[in-house]
Amino acid sequence: xxxxxxxxxxxxxxxxxxxxxxxxxxxxxxxxxxxxxxxxxxxxxxxxxxxxxxxxxxxxxxxxxxxxxxxxxxxxxxxxxxxxxxxxxxxxxxxxxxxxxxxxxxxxxxxxxxxxxxxxxxxxxxxxxxxxxxxxxxxxxxxxxxxxxxxxxxxxxxxxxxxxxxxxxxx
Amino acid sequence: xxxxxxxxxxxxxxxxxxxxxxxxxxxxxxxxxxxxxxxxxxxxxxxxxxxxxxxxxxxxxxxxxxxxxxxxxxxxxxxxxxxxxxxxxxxxxxxxxxxxxxxxxxxxxxxxxxxxxxxxxxxxxxxxxxxxxxxxxxxxxxxxxxxxxxxxxxxxxxxxxxxxxxxxxxxxxxxxxxxxxxxxxxxxxxxx
Numbered sequence: 111x112x113x114x115x116x117x118x119x120x121x122x123x124x125x126x127x128x129x130x131x132x133x134x135x136x137x138x139x140x141x142x143x144x145x146x147x148x149x150x151x152x153x154x155x156x157x158x159x160x161x162x163x164x165x166x167x168x169x170x171x172x173x174x175x176x177x178x179x180x181x182x183x184x185x186x187x188x189x190x191x192x193x194x195x196x197x198x199x200x201x202x203x204x205x206x207x208x209x210x211x212x213x214x215x216x217x218x219x220x221x222x223x224x225x226x227x228x229x230x231x232x233x234x235x236x237x238x239x240x241x242x243x244x245x246x247x248x249x250x251x252x253x254x255x256x257x258x259x260x261x262x263x264x265x266x267x268x269x270x271x272x273x274x275x276x277x278x279x280x281x
Numbered sequence: 282x283x284x285x286x287x288x289x290x291x292x293x294x295x296x297x298x299x300x301x302x303x304x305x306x307x308x309x310x311x312x313x314x315x316x317x318x319x320x321x322x323x324x325x326x327x328x329x330x331x332x333x334x335x336x337x338x339x340x341x342x343x344x345x346x347x348x349x350x351x352x353x354x355x356x357x358x359x360x361x362x363x364x365x366x367x368x369x370x371x372x373x374x375x376x377x378x379x380x381x382x383x384x385x386x387x388x389x390x391x392x393x394x395x396x397x398x399x400x401x402x403x404x405x406x407x408x409x410x411x412x413x414x415x416x417x418x419x420x421x422x423x424x425x426x427x428x429x430x431x432x433x434x435x436x437x438x439x440x441x442x443x444x445x446x447x448x449x450x451x452x453x454x455x456x457x458x459x460x461x462x463x464x465x466x467x468x469x470x471x472x473x
């Protein structure tokens with residue numbers, strides 16, 4: 111919701127990363143990503159992708175959002191996971207608590223069945239960590255004030271924005 | 282809602298360009314893409330029909346730079362303006378931190394502007410976004426066309442609360458960066 115920003119702190123970040131590392135090791139996958147439902151990349155572990163991860167995250171979120179709409183037209187609450195497979199590689203996506211999306215990239219070293227099996231086990235762990243994060247954010251512990259963004263931040267940001275986008279064309 | 286990641290020192294914010302079909306939303310993003318240095322922006326992703334009309338969205342990430350150790354990124358999206366893509370617009374609008382409403386200044390598109398603005402507020406409500414706290418900027422595009430309505434008339438009809446507004450001729454790049462600068466600064470203020 112507008113104005114209700116959310117933050118990711120060190121301990122939770124590493125807990126998420128650990129869960130993703132365990133998943134890619136046990137499923138023989140190439141890499142795994144966590145994306146928020148609005149398409150922002152939260153974590154990315156494993157082999158460094160050769161593509162633009164920001165665009166990939168956005169398209170993955172859109173893909174799952176569109177599937178959810180299709181599910182609702184069929185009277186389903188959602189399709190909580192989906193997979194796409196090509197000749198050499200594939201992608202498995204799973205929605206977690208309608209907040210975040212787990213994306214696993216894999217190739218011919220493994221099978222979709224194994225990826226799905228291991229991913230479903232990991233979803234519970236990721237759900238627990240995310241519930242913890244959102245629990246903290248609703249309490250005083252997670253408030254953003256004083257946590258590093260504040261005071262002269264806006265002034266410095268304005269300056270950077272003017273430097274990057276300052277070349278206006280007059281009408 | 283912006284995502285602030287302290288471990289990776291990143292802040293990611295979302296801006297959605299909304300407005301009637303063929304009003305210039307994609308043209309705004311194309312101009313930004315061609316103006317911002319490649320090291321400071323990602324790929325422009327467009328999900329379009331075979332007639333080059335936006336089907337789902339256009340997406341362009343830009344990197345404002347590092348501020349107090351945080352990399353600040355803005356994710357710019359457009360929605361498809363055509364009436365029948367209502368559900369796509371609602372999905373793109375989800376979780377947004379701000380909206381740029383690109384109005385078409387042509388008199389014959391006045392009703393389309395009103396319809397799109399009504400649709401925006403309906404979709405914000407459906408996404409449980411409180412419009413009162415949402416940074417909103419208007420852009421009056423196509424100021425060069427002969428049938429362009431006068432600015433005061435547009436402001437009165439579309440922007441009674443007088444949030445920031447800009448005149449633009451997006452296909453010449455005029456007013457595009459002023460609009461983006463304004464909305465980015467408003468979003469930054471919501472991070473406090």
